[in-house]
Amino acid sequence: MKQTSLCNAHKELKAKMAEFSGYEMPIQYSGVKAEVQAVRNNVGVFDVSHMGEFFVEGKDAVKFVDHIITNDFQNAGLHKAVYSPLCREDGTTIDDLIVYKLKEDKVLICVNAANIEKDWNWISSLTSDFDLKLSNLSENYSLLAVQGPKSQEVLQSMGFQDLESFEYYSAKEFSVHSKDYIIARTGYTGEDGFEVFADHTTILNFWDELMKQGVTPCGLAARDVLRLEVCYPLYGHELSDQLTPLDAALKWTVKESKDRFIGKEALINLKSKFRLIKLSIEKGVPREGYDVLNEKHEVIGKVTSGTMSVTTGKGIALALIERQQFPENKVFKIQIRKNIVDANYHTKAFVTGGHK
Amino acid sequence: MTNIPTDLKYTKDHEWAKKEGDIVTVGITDFAQNSLGDIVYVELPSVGENLDKEATFGVVESIKSASDLFSPLSGEVTEVNEELSDSPDLLNQDAYSNWILKIKINDQSEFDSLLSASDYEPLCQE
Missing domain, CATH: 3.30.70.1400 (Aminomethyltransferase beta-barrel domains)
Structure with missing residues (x-):
């Protein structure tokens, strides 16, 4: 199993570690609830150095x-x-x-x-x-995601300048105290935040500084709750080698107006096989793989991701429904073990993040 | 260090049991609640249900996962802790004062064969 450069730091903080995509990663530190709340209300940091x-x-x-x-x-x-x-x-x-x-x-x-x-x-x-050079520097870079309403304040106090004018969904190369960073105002939580790419030693020091500033270390379990609350898809769940972006409600990312791109012809002509929907339940926790049923209790789809929302206190899920079987009356139920429970159909994300 | 009161009996599934007359009170251990993390849902059986020893009687769910609960003994459910429906996190606060269900047992020897605190302790290694 591979380790990120921060593996020892996580263990010193008594994180629960587990294998994720071939890496030994922190799943949680103090507790998922506290970590989610830190990101929604304050500021937290995730080690996501496993990304490429x-x-x-x-x-x-x-x-x-x-x-x-x-x-x-x-x-x-x-x-x-x-x-x-x-x-x-x-x-x-x-x-x-x-x-x-x-x-x-x-x-x-x-x-x-x-x-x-x-x-x-x-x-x-x-x-x-094409006239270009392509390189895979996944092994050379560590990556931290500093997320939450106070993230700009934290980065400013560490010497990063002009963040007020740094737009959401943009990225720049920075040099601070003669260390090089790529900073992006992006994330996977719905909150304002920054993703910080740098070499391993620089990131180790950066992490230590964040800990000194009292930024809450957050694990992948909290990250999953945060992304699901704002309904961001996760590859392997809402997207896969068998699904097209149209199946995962990502038509907005398929720009038919472009002259050409790989997949254009297929994506212009295809009809989606599925509709990705948002469901919540009052009691219990919907989990990946649970059946979604219609009013007549016929199976029409499956939960692709589910969890307990820390922010709303409800069980929340994304589910893929067979397009042909999508019920006009929008009555959905989820089978949880031997029980069939009513699910609420949502047109908007469960939580509105505060990103700029 | 995990808390293992010496006056209780235990199972390898990290549940505790306490007998008063022919009624046995069942809950999950401190080690179990700590391993699960934030508990967000408890599915309880119905009063009057008959349980077999080691049969699944309910589920405890944390944010990350759902774990089955197994009946340490055979008998009839006489009471369930309804408080856990609204406040499942009570199990995180104190796993021993917040019991899950009470069973009227038929066979005293089933209780006697449960683990003692000292037998259970070695099963609580991280």
């Missing part, structure tokens, strides 16, 4: 990235970040990722840990007609 970093550099960097993702990157401004699925020609999803326009000729692609190898094999097979 690819760099695309050269004259065709932006053109290339625009070609391989479904969302629009060509027209994104300098320093902007863009969330996008990465699809095959047939529209199925290899991964979902964030691309950062660091310079007009330098792009950072941040990918899911479990998909680093798959993404690398795919992306590196597509470069032949």
Whole structure:
């Protein structure tokens, strides 16, 4: 099992550790509730160094990235970040990722840990007609996500300047106390926050400084609750090699107006097989794999992610429903062991994060 | 250090049992609540239900996972702790004063064969 550079720091803090995507990762420290609340109301930090970093550099960097993702990157401004699925020609999803326009000729692609190898094999097979250099620096970078309403204050006190004018979903290279960072105003919690990419030693020092400032260390369990409360999809749950972005309610990331991109033809012609919906229940906890039923108690879909929302105190779930079987009356039930419980259908996210 | 009162009996599934007459009170141990983390839901059986020894009688759910509860003994459910329906986190606050259910037992020897505190302690290694 691989370890991040902060593994010992987590163990000193008595984190519960577990395997995640081949890495030994902190699942929780003080407790999931306290960690979720710290991020919603104050500031917390996650070690997400297991995630992958690819760099695309050269004259065709932006053109290339625009070609391989479904969302629009060509027209994104300098320093902007863009969330996008990465699809095959047939529209199925290899991964979902964030691309950062660091310079007009330098792009950072941040990918899911479990998909680093798959993404690398795919992306590196597509470069032949482009003038660029592609590198996988996943092993060289550590990554921390500082998240919560107080995150700007914390970074400012550590010497990062001009954050007031630093827009949500943008990224810049910083040099502070002669250390180099890439800072992005992005995250996976719905709150304002920053993702901090740097070499391992720099991140170790950065982490220590955050601990001194009283920032709450948060594990992957809290991260999952936070992302589910704001209904962000997670690859392997709402997205997979078998699903297209259309199945996961990500049509907004498929830009048909682009001249061409990989998967365009399929995605223009395909109808989604599923509808991704948001459900909550009053008592109990919906879990991945539970059946979703209609009024007549017929199985029409499955929960893809479920948890107890710390912020609302309700069991919450994302579920994929067979498009053909989507009930007009929007009456949904979830089978929990031997019980069938009524579920509330939501059109908006369970929690509105405070991001800028 | 996990708290293991010496006046209770235990199971390998990290439950405790306490006998008064032919009524046995059952709960989860301090080690169990600590391993589970924030407990957010407890599914209880109905009063009057007959349980077999080691049969599943309910579920304790933390944010991350759902864990079955197993009946340490055979008998009839005489009472369940309804307070846990609204405040499952009571189990995190004190796993011993917040019991889960009471069973009227038929077979005294089943209780005698449960683990003592000193037998149970070695099962509480992280």
